[in-house]
Amino acid sequence: MESTETLTSASWRILSMSLLHAVDEAVKMCKAEESRLTENIRQCKEILRSMRTCVTETSELETAAAIGTKDADILPEEKQEIELLEQVLKKALKIRSTSEAHKELQPDSKHPNERKNKALINYTAKEEDKRKLVKSVPLSETYKKPIHHGRAGGTRPVLVLKGPTVHPVFNGRPSVPKSASAKISSTRSQQKMCVKAINAKESSEDNFPSVSCQEVSASGKDGKVTTGSVQSKEQWIPSHLLPAWRAQRTKQKRLWKKVLTQQSKPVPERTKFTEKLRDTFPSELPSVCPADIITELDVLTQRCLDLTHCFNAELQAQKDSDSGTLREREYESLQMLEGLERMTAELIACADHRKKDWERWDMRISGALCPVRRRGEWGDPACSCLPPILSYSSEAELRELESQRLRVEQLLQAVRLQQAMSDSLASHWSSGPGSAGPSAVVLRGLYSLLAEGGVQFPSLVLDSESD
Amino acid sequence: MSREKSVKVKEVITSLCKLLSALSVESIPTAEAFRRAKFNRKDAAVDMWSLLSRLLQRAVALDCACGNSKDQDFDVQLLFVRSALCHCGYGATWVVGPRPPSHIEEVGSRDLLLAFSWVLSSGNLLDFLLAEKVHQLETLSSAPTYKITQGLTPGQLDVAAHGTGADTTVKKDQVLQELQWQYGKLRLQWKSLLSAQEERSKFTHRVISNISPSAVCQPHATGSHHSNTTSTALDEELERIQALNGILEAYLDWKLHEPLFWCWMDSVIDSSLADASEEEPFDWPPGERAVTVRSPHGDETRRAVRQLDKMLLRLQTELRARRIEQSTLTLTSQGGRQGASRVSESQRMEVEKKVSGYLEGLRLTNTSAITSRGFLPCLQDPQPTKPPHRFHIGEPGLAVTAGKLQASTALDELREREAVLQWQLEQLRENMRVEIQRQASTMEGMVLIPPLKR
Numbered sequence: 001m002e003s004t005e006t007l008t009s010a011s012w013r014i015l016s017m018s019l020l021h022a023v024d025e026a027v028k029m030c031k032a033e034e035s036r037l038t039e040n041i042r043q044c045k046e047i048l049r050s051m052r053t054c055v056t057e058t059s060e061l062e063t064a065a066a067i068g069t070k071d072a073d074i075l076p077e078e079k080q081e082i083e084l085l086e087q088v089l090k091k092a093l094k095i096r097s098t099s100e101a102h103k104e105l106q107p108d109s110k111h112p113n114e115r116k117n118k119a120l121i122n123y124t125a126k127e128e129d130k131r132k133l134v135k136s137v138p139l140s141e142t143y144k145k146p147i148h149h150g151r152a153g154g155t156r157p158v159l160v161l162k163g164p165t166v167h168p169v170f171n172g173r174p175s176v177p178k179s180a181s182a183k184i185s186s187t188r189s190q191q192k193m194c195v196k197a198i199n200a201k202e203s204s205e206d207n208f209p210s211v212s213c214q215e216v217s218a219s220g221k222d223g224k225v226t227t228g229s230v231q232s233k234e235q236w237i238p239s240h241l242l243p244a245w246r247a248q249r250t251k252q253k254r255l256w257k258k259v260l261t262q263q264s265k266p267v268p269e270r271t272k273f274t275e276k277l278r279d280t281f282p283s284e285l286p287s288v289c290p291a292d293i294i295t296e297l298d299v300l301t302q303r304c305l306d307l308t309h310c311f312n313a314e315l316q317a318q319k320d321s322d323s324g325t326l327r328e329r330e331y332e333s334l335q336m337l338e339g340l341e342r343m344t345a346e347l348i349a350c351a352d353h354r355k356k357d358w359e360r361w362d363m364r365i366s367g368a369l370c371p372v373r374r375r376g377e378w379g380d381p382a383c384s385c386l387p388p389i390l391s392y393s394s395e396a397e398l399r400e401l402e403s404q405r406l407r408v409e410q411l412l413q414a415v416r417l418q419q420a421m422s423d424s425l426a427s428h429w430s431s432g433p434g435s436a437g438p439s440a441v442v443l444r445g446l447y448s449l450l451a452e453g454g455v456q457f458p459s460l461v462l463d464s465e466s467d
Numbered sequence: 468m469s470r471e472k473s474v475k476v477k478e479v480i481t482s483l484c485k486l487l488s489a490l491s492v493e494s495i496p497t498a499e500a501f502r503r504a505k506f507n508r509k510d511a512a513v514d515m516w517s518l519l520s521r522l523l524q525r526a527v528a529l530d531c532a533c534g535n536s537k538d539q540d541f542d543v544q545l546l547f548v549r550s551a552l553c554h555c556g557y558g559a560t561w562v563v564g565p566r567p568p569s570h571i572e573e574v575g576s577r578d579l580l581l582a583f584s585w586v587l588s589s590g591n592l593l594d595f596l597l598a599e600k601v602h603q604l605e606t607l608s609s610a611p612t613y614k615i616t617q618g619l620t621p622g623q624l625d626v627a628a629h630g631t632g633a634d635t636t637v638k639k640d641q642v643l644q645e646l647q648w649q650y651g652k653l654r655l656q657w658k659s660l661l662s663a664q665e666e667r668s669k670f671t672h673r674v675i676s677n678i679s680p681s682a683v684c685q686p687h688a689t690g691s692h693h694s695n696t697t698s699t700a701l702d703e704e705l706e707r708i709q710a711l712n713g714i715l716e717a718y719l720d721w722k723l724h725e726p727l728f729w730c731w732m733d734s735v736i737d738s739s740l741a742d743a744s745e746e747e748p749f750d751w752p753p754g755e756r757a758v759t760v761r762s763p764h765g766d767e768t769r770r771a772v773r774q775l776d777k778m779l780l781r782l783q784t785e786l787r788a789r790r791i792e793q794s795t796l797t798l799t800s801q802g803g804r805q806g807a808s809r810v811s812e813s814q815r816m817e818v819e820k821k822v823s824g825y826l827e828g829l830r831l832t833n834t835s836a837i838t839s840r841g842f843l844p845c846l847q848d849p850q851p852t853k854p855p856h857r858f859h860i861g862e863p864g865l866a867v868t869a870g871k872l873q874a875s876t877a878l879d880e881l882r883e884r885e886a887v888l889q890w891q892l893e894q895l896r897e898n899m900r901v902e903i904q905r906q907a908s909t910m911e912g913m914v915l916i917p918p919l920k921r
Contacts, residue, residue, distance in 0.1 A: 376599070
C-alpha cells in the first residue's frame with residue numbers, strides 16, 4: 001500500500017530540480033552562517049588582544065632607580081628595601097664582571113643573596129635559572145592557579161622585580177611545573193609586592209600575573225626594577241579602557257534584565273486600543289491575520305508530511321514483521337496507528353479552521369495584493385521575541401549548548417531533506433511504465449543517498465548467469 | 468489642564484520617536500507631525516507616509532517577485548504598504564476595501580497614523596527590532612537559528628519548483644549525481660560550521676570571563692607582539708556597548724510612557740469615528756465582488772490549502788483502511804491462536820508510553836525550541852544565591868521566567884529534540900532501505916548488498 005504519488009517523469013524532474021535548489025540554498029545558508037561565526041571569532045580575538053597592550057622598554061639600572069623614586073606612596077620600608085636591593089644588584093653586577101675570570105661561586109656569608117643575584121643576572125641565559133628564580137619566590141597557593149591554567153602566554157621573559165619579597169629563599173627544589181616561565185615567576189613576585197605596596201582594589205583577586213601587572217599600571221604605579229642587563233623588557237599593561245568596558249557591560253546586563261521584566265508586563269491600554277481599532281474593521285474579518293494563516297498552513301503541511309512518513313514507515317515495518325512476531329510489536333504498531341489517526345483528525349480540524357479564516361479574508365480583499373511574510377516572529381503579543389539571558393556555569397557547558405543547538409538544526413534539516421528526497425526520488429521506480437526500472441548505478445546512488453545519508457554505498461553484484 | 472496634557476503627549480511621542488530612531492528606523496517625523504496627523508492635516512500626510520512605509524520595510528518582507536518596494540514610484544509603494552498592512556491584519560477600508568485608493572494622496576494622515584499604531588500594537592514589532600539591534604551590536608550574543616532551516620518549509624520547496632522552470636532534457640541520472648554531490652557538500656559544510664561554532668564558544672567564554680573584575684584576565688596566546696596596537700578593537704566594542712545601552716535606555720523610557728500613548732491613540736480613533744459618522748456610511752454588499760481584481764497571488768495560497776486538504780484526506784483514508792484491515796485480521800486470526808495472545812498489562816503500559824513518546828516527539832519538532840530566539844550568555848557566579856526552583860522544567864514555556872534561562876534546562880530540551888529527530892531520521896532511512904532492497908530483489912540479475920554497519 002504505497003502512499004507515494006506516482007509522478008510523471010516531467011514532474012519528477014521538476015521536483016528534483018527544486019530539491020537541488022533547496023540543497024543549494026542550504027549550503028549557501030551554512031556558508032553564510034559560518035562566515036558570520038568566523039567574523040565573530042575574529043572580533044573576539046581582537047578584543048582579547050586589545051585588552052592588554054604590550055609595552056616594550058629597555059631599561060638600565062639607573063632608570064630603575066629613577067623609576068623607583070617616582071613612586072610617591074611606596075611605604076618607606078619598601079623604599080629602604082628597594083634601595084637595598086639596588087645596592088645588592090649593583091654589587092652583583094660588579095662581582096659578575098670581575099669574577100668572570102674566576103668562574104666559580106665563592107660561598108660566603110652573603111651566600112643566598114649572591115647566589116640569588118647571580119641567578120637574577122643570568123636569568124635570561126638558562127631555563128634552570130628561570131626556575132631558580134621561581135623558587136626564590138615564596139610559593140603560595142594563589143600562585144599555583146595560574147600555572148595550572150597552563151597559560152604560557154608570552155615567551156618573552158618579563159623580569160619585573162620590585163621590593164623585598166624576592167627573598168633569598170633558595171630551596172633548590174625542582175618542583176616547578178613545566179609551564180612556569182620567568183614571566184610568570186617574576187610577575188608573581190611583583191604581584192605580592194603590589195598587593196602590599198599598592199592598594200589596588202582588585203589586585204588581591206587577581207591571581208594571574210599579567211593582570212597583576214595591569215593592576216600595577218592601572219593604578220598608575222609602575223615600579224620596574226631591572227637587574228641591570230640591557231635587555232628590552234615587556235610589560236603587559238591592561239588597556240585603560242578595561243574598567244570602562246567592564247562598567248558598561250555590567251550596566252548593560254542590568255538594563256537588559258530590566259528590559260526583560262518590563263517587556264513581560266502586559267499593557268492593558270495597548271490591548272484596549274487594538275481591540276477598539278479592530279472593532280472598526282468589517283466584522284467578518286477573523287482576528288488572525290493572513291500572514292499568520294499562511295505560516296500556520298506551512299506548519300500544518302509539515303506536520304502532515306511527518307505523519308505520512310511515519311505511517312509509511314510503520315506500514316513497512318508491519319509488512320516485514322508479519323510472520324510470527326512479538327505480540328508486543330503488534331500492539332505497538334496498533335497503538336502507533338491509532339495515535340496517528342488521532343493526530344490526523346486534529347490536523348484536519350485545524351486545517352479546516354484556517355481554511356475558513358483564509359476564505360473570510362479572501363472574500364474581503366479586493367485588488368491585487370502581494371503576499372508578505374513577517375521578517376521575524378513578532379506576530380504574537382503574548383510571545384516575547386527578546387533573547388533571554390542564559391546563565392551557564394562552565395566553558396564546557398556553553399560549548400556543549402551551542403553545539404547541541406546547531407546539531408539539532410542540522411538534524412532538522414536532514415529530516416526535511418530526507419522527506420523531500422524520498423517523496424521525489426522514490427517515485428523513480430513506480431513511475432515509467434515503459435522503463436525497465438532504474439539501472440544498477442542509479443539504484444546504488446539512490447540507496448546511498450536515501451538510506452545511508454550519502455555516507456556509505458551498497459555493493460551491487462551483477463549476476464550475469466541467469467538461472 | 469489641556470496644555471499640560473498636550474505637553475505630556477508631546478513628551479510621550481518624542482520618547483517613541485527617540486526609540487524608533489535608536490532602532491534605526493528612517494524618516495521619523497516630529498512629534499508635532501503626529502499631532503497634526505490626529506487632526507487629519509494634509510501636510511502631515513507625507514511625513515506619516517514615509518514613516519509607515521519605512522517601518523513596514525523593516526517589519527515584513529515580500530514573498531513574491533513583483534516590484535521592488537523600495538521604488539520611488541509611489542504607486543508601487545502604495546501596493547506594498549497595503550499588502551503589508553492587510554497581511555498584518557489591518558482591515559481598514561483603504562487597505563482592504565472594495566474601492567482602494569490608487570494614489571497615496573487619497574489616504575489621509577489620520578488613517579496613516581492609525582495604521583502605524585496598529586502595526587506597533589498588534590504584535591511585538593518594537594521588541595523584534597530591539598532584538599535585531601541586540602544581535603547586531605552585542606558580539607557575544609547567540610543569534611536565532613531559524614534562518615538555516617527556513618528554506619525547507621513545504622511552501623518554499625513548492626516555490627522553488629516553479630521557479631526553476633522545467634528543463635526536461637536533463638537526465639535522471641545526472642540529477643541524481645548532482646544531488647549526491649550537493650548533499651556531500653552540505654555535509655562538509657555542516658562539519659566546518661560545527662567546528663567554527665565550537666571555536667566561537669571558546670572565545671565567547673574568554674571574553675565573558677573578563678567582564679567581572681575578579682576574573683582572570685586570560686591572555687591571548689598569539690597576540691603578544693603588538694606593542695602599539697592601541698585598543699582599537701576594545702574601543703569599538705566599548706562604543707558598540709555604549710550605543711546598545713543608549714538604545715536600551717530609550718526602550719525603557721518608552722515603556723514608561725507607553726500607556727499614555729495608547730490612551731492618546733484612543734482619542735485619535737474617537738475623532739476618526741466622529742468624522743466618519745458625518746459621512747454617509749459605506750455599505751458592504753456581502754455577496755458583491757463586482758470590481759474585484761483577482762489577485763494572482765491568492766491563487767498560490769488557495770492551491771496550498773487544497774494540497775494540504777488532499778494530503779490530509781488521503782492520510783486519513785489510508786489510516787482508516789489500514790485499521791479496518793487490521794481489525795478484520797485480528798478477528799480472523801484470533802480464533803486460531805491460543806488464549807494467551809493477550810499482551811500483559813505492564814507490557815501494554817510500556818508500549819503505550821513508548822508510542823506516546825514518539826508521537827509527542829513528532830509534535831515537538833514543529834515547535835520552536837527555548838533557544839530559538841537566541842540568547843545572551845552570562846557566566847554564573849560560582850556560588851548561586853538560591854537554587855532556581857521557580858523554574859518548572861516540565862513546561863518549556865515556563866522555563867524562561869522573566870527572561871532567565873538556565874543552561875542545563877536548555878541542554879535537556881535540546882537533547883530531547885535531538886533524540887526525537889534522530890529517531891525520525893532513522894525511521895525514514897530504514898524505510899528506504901527496506902524499500903530499495905525489495906525493489907532490487909525484483910530485478911533480474913542483480914544482488915544488492917547493503918553496507919556494513921560501522
